Amino acid sequence: MSTADGAVIGTTQIAGSAPRNRAFNVVLLAEGFTAAQQNDFNNACMTFVNTFRTTPPFDELSAAINVFRVNVRSTDTGADDPVAAGGTGATVRTYFDASFGGNNIRRLLICNTTTALQVAAAQVPEFIVVLLVVNSTIYGGSGGSVGTYSLAGGATEIAIHEMGHTAFGLADEYPYYAGGNETGHDHHPAGEPGEPNVTTNSNRNTLKWRWAVASTTAIPTMANPNCSQVDGRPNPVPTGTVGLFEGAHYYHCGAYRPEYDCKMRALSVPFCRICRQVIWNRIGPLATLSARARTPISVIARFPEHLDVFAVASDGRTVSNWWDQSSGWAGWFNLMGGIASPGGPGSPVTAVHRYAGHIDLFTVGTDNRVWSAWWDAATGWHSWFQIGDLVCRQGSVINVVSRYSDHIDLFTTASDGRVMSTWWDVRSGWAPWFHVQGGVAASGAPVTVVARYPFHLDLFTVGTDNRVWSCWWDERSGWHGWFQIGNLQCRPDSTVTVVSRFPDQLDLFTTAADGRIMSIWWNSRKGWANWFHVSGGVASPGSPVTAIARYSGHLDLFVIGTDNRIYSTWWHENQSWAGWFNVSGGVGMPGGQVAAISRATEHLDLFTVGSDGLVYSTWWDGATGWAGWFALGVT
Amino acid sequence: MPSKESNQPATTRAARLIFEYEGERVRLVSQQVVEMVVTGFDIARAHHAGVYVDARDAEDRTLSRVPARDAFATSTEVFPERAGEAIVRVDTARPKGAFTVVIPVPQETNKVAVVRVVPAQLDAKLPAGGTTSRVAGAAEATDLATFPLTLN
Ligand SMILES: [Zn+2]
Ligand SMILES: [Zn+2]
Numbered sequence: 001m002s003t004a005d006g007a008v009i010g011t012t013q014i015a016g017s018a019p020r021n022r023a024f025n026v027v028l029l030a031e032g033f034t035a036a037q038q039n040d041f042n043n044a045c046m047t048f049v050n051t052f053r054t055t056p057p058f059d060e061l062s063a064a065i066n067v068f069r070v071n072v073r074s075t076d077t078g079a080d081d082p083v084a085a086g087g088t089g090a091t092v093r094t095y096f097d098a099s100f101g102g103n104n105i106r107r108l109l110i111c112n113t114t115t116a117l118q119v120a121a122a123q124v125p126e127f128i129v130v131l132l133v134v135n136s137t138i139y140g141g142s143g144g145s146v147g148t149y150s151l152a153g154g155a156t157e158i159a160i161h162e163m164g165h166t167a168f169g170l171a172d173e174y175p176y177y178a179g180g181n182e183t184g185h186d187h188h189p190a191g192e193p194g195e196p197n198v199t200t201n202s203n204r205n206t207l208k209w210r211w212a213v214a215s216t217t218a219i220p221t222m223a224n225p226n227c228s229q230v231d232g233r234p235n236p237v238p239t240g241t242v243g244l245f246e247g248a249h250y251y252h253c254g255a256y257r258p259e260y261d262c263k264m265r266a267l268s269v270p271f272c273r274i275c276r277q278v279i280w281n282r283i284g285p286l287a288t289l290s291a292r293a294r295t296p297i298s299v300i301a302r303f304p305e306h307l308d309v310f311a312v313a314s315d316g317r318t319v320s321n322w323w324d325q326s327s328g329w330a331g332w333f334n335l336m337g338g339i340a341s342p343g344g345p346g347s348p349v350t351a352v353h354r355y356a357g358h359i360d361l362f363t364v365g366t367d368n369r370v371w372s373a374w375w376d377a378a379t380g381w382h383s384w385f386q387i388g389d390l391v392c393r394q395g396s397v398i399n400v401v402s403r404y405s406d407h408i409d410l411f412t413t414a415s416d417g418r419v420m421s422t423w424w425d426v427r428s429g430w431a432p433w434f435h436v437q438g439g440v441a442a443s444g445a446p447v448t449v450v451a452r453y454p455f456h457l458d459l460f461t462v463g464t465d466n467r468v469w470s471c472w473w474d475e476r477s478g479w480h481g482w483f484q485i486g487n488l489q490c491r492p493d494s495t496v497t498v499v500s501r502f503p504d505q506l507d508l509f510t511t512a513a514d515g516r517i518m519s520i521w522w523n524s525r526k527g528w529a530n531w532f533h534v535s536g537g538v539a540s541p542g543s544p545v546t547a548i549a550r551y552s553g554h555l556d557l558f559v560i561g562t563d564n565r566i567y568s569t570w571w572h573e574n575q576s577w578a579g580w581f582n583v584s585g586g587v588g589m590p591g592g593q594v595a596a597i598s599r600a601t602e603h604l605d606l607f608t609v610g611s612d613g614l615v616y617s618t619w620w621d622g623a624t625g626w627a628g629w630f631a632l633g634v635t
Numbered sequence: 636m637p638s639k640e641s642n643q644p645a646t647t648r649a650a651r652l653i654f655e656y657e658g659e660r661v662r663l664v665s666q667q668v669v670e671m672v673v674t675g676f677d678i679a680r681a682h683h684a685g686v687y688v689d690a691r692d693a694e695d696r697t698l699s700r701v702p703a704r705d706a707f708a709t710s711t712e713v714f715p716e717r718a719g720e721a722i723v724r725v726d727t728a729r730p731k732g733a734f735t736v737v738i739p740v741p742q743e744t745n746k747v748a749v750v751r752v753v754p755a756q757l758d759a760k761l762p763a764g765g766t767t768s769r770v771a772g773a774a775e776a777t778d779l780a781t782f783p784l785t786l787n
Binding site for chain 2: 165
C-alpha cells in the first residue's frame, strides 16, 4: 500500500523534441501495472499522446510540447475498489496507492498525490502536468495537482479537461454543481471571477472576451428564462459563435460562458475560442517570435527594473513580452486576439504608461480603425475597444503622448493623409477626432509628437511636398499653424524623430530623399539651426532614425544601414558626432526599425527584427559595454 | 542575426516546491533548483482571488509570485461515464492533498510564503467602456505559512 509495493523503472520521452527547459512537459506515471504489464502502460501512453496532440489547439502547438512516460512497477494490478462505494472490495498493493471510491463515489479515482509529484519531480524536474494512468477497466478519474484516469474508454478526456484547470487556470463552464437539481445554485454571487473563460459581466463594451465577439452577435446570446433550473434549450447560433451564454461556473444564471459548448463544460467536445486562446498564451511564450519584417517595436520602462515590449507577429497578431529584473523575460503572448493593419511597415502597437501601474496601447486594426487596450496592475489586461470611427491609412502609426497622468493625446493620419488627433481625459473621456490645422502628411509619413512641458505639444511630419513641417499647441493660446523647417527634401515615408533633451531644446532626425541621415535643432534662445548630415550616415530605404537622450548633454542614435547592419553613433555636449559603428555585429531587416530605451542613465536596451525574422535584443551598460544580440523569448 | 557574439541571457534560477496540506495547515515537503523558464503566464500580474506562492527576500519583499491552482481544494470533480452526461462537483469533507509550483528564485530569495488573496472589491465593477480610468482599492493577501529557502 505504498512505495514499498513496487519501484520506479525508468523514464522515456515519447513525444516532442522541444528543449526541456522551455517546453510544455507532460509526465504520465504508471500505477497498478506489474513488471510484466509495462507494455500495456506504454500502449496506454501512446493512446493518450494521439488524443492529446490531435485536440485543438494542442495540434498546432506540438513543437513546444514534450510527453514523457515513467514506467513504475507495482506488486499487484489495478487499484483499490472499496465495497462502501459500490466496488468489488479489491485491495491491491500498488506504488501510488490509487483507489476508486473517493468521497464514497466509485468513479472518483484518487491516489497519493505527494508521492506522484515527488516521482515526477525526480524523473522530469521540468514537468508542467503530471497524470497517473491506472491499470483498470473500471471507469474513473479525478483532477487536482495530479490528474488520474483509468483505461476505461474515453477517460483521457478527463485528463485533458483537468489540464484546463491545473496548467491553464480555466474555470468550469458547466452551469450546475451537482447536475442541475441542486439548490442554492440559481444565481451566481456578485463579483467577477478571475478566470478568463467565465464572467458575470453582460456589458458588451467591457466584456473580457469582447475582442472575439462579432458586432452582429446578440449580447447576451442566450439568457436563461428560468433560473431555478439549467437552460436545456439548443444553441440558437451556429456552432463556434462567441458571445455570452448564460449558465456557467456552477450557476444556472448570472454567470456566462463564451460559447454554447466547450471542453470545460462537457467532455468530448472541443475547447471554445477563448479557452484555446488561453492555452495558446500558456504554451506560445515558450517560443521565439517571428515578427512582421519591418514592424516598429515599442518599449516602455514603467520603472527601472521592468520593461514592456510590444510588437506585431508575422501573421499580424499584436504581441507583447516583458522583462523584470527578478524574473527575466516572460515570453511573447498574444494581446487579446488583436490583428494590426498591414501596409507600409505595418501598424505597430504603440504604448504609453501614464503612471507605473498602468499601460495604454494603440494600434490600427485590419479595418483601419483605431483600437486601444489597457493594462492595470490591479485588474490585468482589458480588451480592445475602438476609438471613434476615424478611417486611417493602411498601416498608420498611432503616436501617443501623456502630458500628465490623467491625459492622453493621440496623433495619426486619415486615409487621405489628413493629420488627425484626439485626446482622452479622466474627467471627460475620449474627444472626437479632429483635423490638426489643415495639415496633410505625405503617403506613409507618421506624425511624431513631443511634450516639452505638460502644457505644450510640438508635432512633426513630412508634408505632401516631402518637406518637414511642424506645428504646436499651447494650453493658453491653442493650436498654431504649420510651418516648414528648412528646405530638406525627404523620402515621403520618412519619420521625423524628435527628442527634447531639456524643455527648451528640440533635436530632430530624419532621412533625406537619398537616405542620408539628417539632423536639425532648435532652442528657445537661438531658434532653428540648419539641417546637417550626421557623420556621413546613410539609412536603409524606409528605416527611421531612433534617437534617445540618456541625459541632457548626450544623444544616442540607432538605424539600419544600407548593408542592413545595425548602426549607432552618439553626440556628447561640446564634442562633435562620433563615427557610426555596427552594434555587436547585428544585422536587421531592410527598412527596419531599432527600438531603444534607457531605463537607467548608464544603460540602453535595443530591440529589432533580425535578418531571420526573429525579434532580437541587446544592451549596453556603462560598466560592461555592448552585449551580444539574443533572440527574445522567455528566460 | 544571429550575430557574431550572440549570447542568450541566462535562465532565471527557478525552484520546484512541493507542498502537502490538510485543512488550512500546509507543509513544504521538498524544494529543488530546476533549470526551466517560467513564463509570464504563471508570474501573476493581476491579483485575482486564489492561493499563490511568493519568493521573498530577507526584508520580506516579494520578488516573484506564482499561482498554486490546486491548493486547498474544497471540492472535486466527478466525471460521467457516458458522453453528454453532466460533470458534477462534490465537496471534500476535509481538504487534504499536495500541490506543486515552479517559481523564479533570484539569488536574494531567502524564504517562500503560501499566500491567500481575497477578491478585491474592484473585481466586481470594471470601469465603463471606452475609458481607461484608474481603479481604486487592491486585493488583500494573507500569509498562510512561510518556509526558509535552503537550496543553493
Ligand atoms: Zn473541471
Ligand atoms: Zn471554454
